[in-house]
Amino acid sequence: xxxxxxxxxxxxxxxxxxxxxxxxxxxxxxxxxxxxxxxxxxxxxxxxxxxxxxxxxxxxxxxxxxxxxxxxxxxxxxxxxxxxxxxxxxxxxxxxxxxxxxxxxxxxxxxxxxxxxxxxxxxxxxxxx
Numbered sequence: 001x002x003x004x005x006x007x008x009x010x011x012x013x014x015x016x017x018x019x020x021x022x023x024x025x026x027x028x029x030x031x032x033x034x035x036x037x038x039x040x041x042x043x044x045x046x047x048x049x050x051x052x053x054x055x056x057x058x059x060x061x062x063x064x065x066x067x068x069x070x071x072x073x074x075x076x077x078x079x080x081x082x083x084x085x086x087x088x089x090x091x092x093x094x095x096x097x098x099x100x101x102x103x104x105x106x107x108x109x110x111x112x113x114x115x116x117x118x119x120x121x122x123x124x125x126x127x128x129x
Contacts, residue, residue, distance in 0.1 A: 007113050010042045011041055012038075013039050015035055015036070016036045017099065019123070029094070030091060031091065031093070031094065031096075032090075033089060036086075037086055043080060044080050046077060049070055050104050050106045051068065051069055054101035055099075056090055058092045059092075062093065072087075072088060096123040096124060098120065099117075100119040102114045
């Protein structure tokens with residue numbers, strides 16, 4: 001079953017990327033980016049993050065797809081007003097790229113809905129003009 005489409009608009013996802021210079025090695029085409037994610041439930045229902053789907057695209061249009069259950073080994077439940085935050089990282093072979101995707105949530109009635117995550121720019125400082 002699908003949940004009311006407006007429910008997805010009440011889940012706010014903020015992704016903050018950061019280039020990790022100490023873990024990167026440009027000569028070896030290794031550019032590491034960490035990112036912090038904050039998910040806040042602004043709805044009046046309990047929801048659970050059950051799946052994630054990320055698309056990572058580098059500057060040469062090489063695409064990596066990452067799909068799976070939950071995030072960082074968890075399928076967090078968020079009551080109304082609650083926030084869940086976590087950190088993760090990824091590696092590109094170019095100094096910039098994008099990260100975008102969606103989280104699939106489930107209500108207590110087992111209705112599922114997706115929350116899209118618009119493209120986020122990943123960029124080594126001074127790599128874009």
